[in-house]
Amino acid sequence: DSGVTQTPKHLITATGQRVTLRCSPRSGDLSVYWYQQSLDQGLQFLIHYYNGEERAKGNILERFSAQQFPDLHSELNLSSLELGDSALYFCASSVDTGKNEQFFGPGTRLTVL
């Protein structure tokens, strides 16, 4: 158990819908990272938050957004969902923004029908 929790574990929805994925980092970790893992793309970095502020963006679509709240939990919002958005979405946390290992949550499996 990494100490990072993600909910829900599975999510099935239809095209055009909007979903919210939630992540609680390890106690004391200020950084939260979101990744998308699909069969053909591997693990892709989406966005990084540190202590409530966005710090870096990767290949994140405009239809996707995220935020980190004062209690440090984070939410990833996916809207206007397309079939190609079906993937595993992982959240990871680390103590700060430096060269530290990231602790990954168990992931949310999103299926868009």
Place this chain on the structure above:
Amino acid sequence: GESVGLHLPTLSVQEGDNSIINCAYSNSASDYFIWYKQESGKGPQFIIDIRSNMDKRQGQRVTVLLNKTVKHLSLQIAATQPGDSAVYFCAENPTSGGSYIPTFGRGTSLIVHP
């Protein structure tokens, strides 16, 4: 369990053998590298890291070797066990605006036969 990749390189070994998983990285500015293990249905799990001022680092049953000249990283697992079966990713961490964002390789699937 869930598959994390259908077209990954695969390494099959017998229990007790030593395993070597290789990774080529692309950014010569990368100065921090991590190996992760991902078991079916789970998130990646940190195994070992190495900084660019080192060539070798050892952990428990694992050794990481870094060759900066050819931008190559390897993970050696001694006395491989069935529980080591998983997908292994290397990640390189170049500096990016003060955030260390790892770039993951596609991964190698390790299959350990009892």
